[in-house]
Amino acid sequence: MDATYPFIDQWRAASEARDATEAAAALAEDVRLISPITEQFRFQGRKQVQDLLEVALDALESIKFTDQVADGDTVALFYEATVDRTRIFEAQRLRLDATGRISEITLYIRPLPALTKLMSRLGPELARRNGQPGLARVIPIASGMLHAMADGGERNFMPRAAPR
Template structure:
């Protein structure tokens, strides 16, 4: 019988492959029934259970494209994975902190993303998709309309303003 650390490493390998192949069903198979996901965007958005995460993952894999993991650090019941991808042609990098239950299934996922323009692009793309899947077309429209100015300001600042704050070469 494999040790828990071997089983956890096998789950991590399956999770990575599922994400890189945009395979929501394979990703769901890695999850504990009472899994919890914390959003990188807000404390107000938390998903609980395989069913909620399944819908989220199927939509996230259409919004986040070309996932390629580059770093994996793990010990015991916790692993940290990092990948690069794209969101609406924006470069995107995410770190996932995964915690595992006694059966080597993912029980907790905390997400951390950068840069800010990619996060706001994700908000514009994923939020409305999730609302529409729930039959909330009005909320989907509101999310898109209210997120667009934030995305435009962040993108403009990232391209035009932030570069001006770099130290000047002497």
């Protein structure tokens, strides 16, 4: 594989444009996505990942990729965005197949309140899309409590632990 990454360029441009269909076109058919939220399941195949992308790109605003590091068939991307006015930073480890398409995505998100805010936006819609309307009603309650704890800790307790 040469040093150019046309599918990575496509992925970045489509993500910044919030175009899930175009982003999914950069994926291998058998892509898998490893969530930053849970180890309980993975998104498998282009269709599942595109469904997630549609929901995530709807929730995220002002996506701007800032850095790219590549080593052979592994590329790390970093971006900044907002979710409901909360700043979010994401790192993506992308593994490429022999054609250069993205075959594996591992996501890392910080800070914790941004992750919990994103979870509260994605969870209900993903549950609805999976035919689970009851779960879609419960997720905002559970994720809302988790977000309140994470956000409260970030704002009220962590500043007190800052180096002096």
